[in-house]
Amino acid sequence: MTEHSPGVFLLGVGAQKAGTSWLHQQLHQRSDADFGFLKEYHIHDALTIPKLERFRHLNMQLTKPRSWLQPRSWRRQRFFSDPRRYYNYFAWLLRRPRRPNRTVCLTGDITPSYAVLSADTFRGIHNQFQQRGIPVRPVFLLRDPIERIISSQRMKLRKQGRRDAATEVASLRKRVHKGQGLRSNYNQTLEALDQAFGLEHCFIGLFETLFQQDSYTALCDYLEITYQQPDWQQKVNASATANLIPDDLLAELGQQQAADFKQVCRALPQMDFAKLWPTTSRWCS
Numbered sequence: 001m002t003e004h005s006p007g008v009f010l011l012g013v014g015a016q017k018a019g020t021s022w023l024h025q026q027l028h029q030r031s032d033a034d035f036g037f038l039k040e041y042h043i044h045d046a047l048t049i050p051k052l053e054r055f056r057h058l059n060m061q062l063t064k065p066r067s068w069l070q071p072r073s074w075r076r077q078r079f080f081s082d083p084r085r086y087y088n089y090f091a092w093l094l095r096r097p098r099r100p101n102r103t104v105c106l107t108g109d110i111t112p113s114y115a116v117l118s119a120d121t122f123r124g125i126h127n128q129f130q131q132r133g134i135p136v137r138p139v140f141l142l143r144d145p146i147e148r149i150i151s152s153q154r155m156k157l158r159k160q161g162r163r164d165a166a167t168e169v170a171s172l173r174k175r176v177h178k179g180q181g182l183r184s185n186y187n188q189t190l191e192a193l194d195q196a197f198g199l200e201h202c203f204i205g206l207f208e209t210l211f212q213q214d215s216y217t218a219l220c221d222y223l224e225i226t227y228q229q230p231d232w233q234q235k236v237n238a239s240a241t242a243n244l245i246p247d248d249l250l251a252e253l254g255q256q257q258a259a260d261f262k263q264v265c266r267a268l269p270q271m272d273f274a275k276l277w278p279t280t281s282r283w284c285s
Helices: 020-028 044-048 050-056 071-081 084-095 112-116 119-131 145-159 165-177 186-196 213-223 247-267 278-283
Strands: 008-012 106-110 136-142 203-206
Touching (some): 008 020, 020 106, 020 136, 044 050, 044 112, 044 119, 084 106, 084 119, 112 186, 119 186, 136 186, 136 213, 145 165, 145 247, 145 278, 165 247, 186 247, 203 213, 247 278
Parallel strands (some): 008 136, 136 203
């Protein structure tokens, strides 16, 4: 945090099933952080990505009494009606009076689907916070792409109470046949972040190393907060099962992810993906 800055804004851009919920849990419980009333605000994706416009909940009417709506929904609708309120809200979180001996220097919005935002949208976010004297700290956590897709599909099935192997495999096959998902293009996100901020000014981390002290310490340094021991054992939205995925399905997933994986390897040559992403490294070769 600079001498004249009230704190920093963490812009979490995913990826889905790559540790963002765990990260929010660790940071939000700190006394020097305040992320407001949500982890995922879904403002910029709903405003700029047609396929994600559903997050706007356009059927809600602000003319109705506030008691008709849950407070979270009502406040989000105010952000949509005037996006300046979104930026002012986080500025207020950093500046509002606190009890004695408590200073907040970190706030943020960790919405994994922000991974699909354009460079222009990222620039707009940066400029709006810059006008309020608040630095933006983009954080992008990546995970072995094939493992991430499997975990994402398992989470959807878990919410439906379906954990059997046959259903999981059938669901994955259906997912593959739909083509590469909207949030599965890591290279697109890296390019947009690079154009808007410069990758050297972003924190690009891996799910596979996030739960290690040196990685978490580096993240705290980047966010300009003191290191506090996180709960390494805490599981948030864990989707693990013992179901085995057939080799032919893994091969199809590898073929689908191969081009993006090669581009990510070129963009992040410092990462030892052969070691850290063994599943994708095998099936995308």
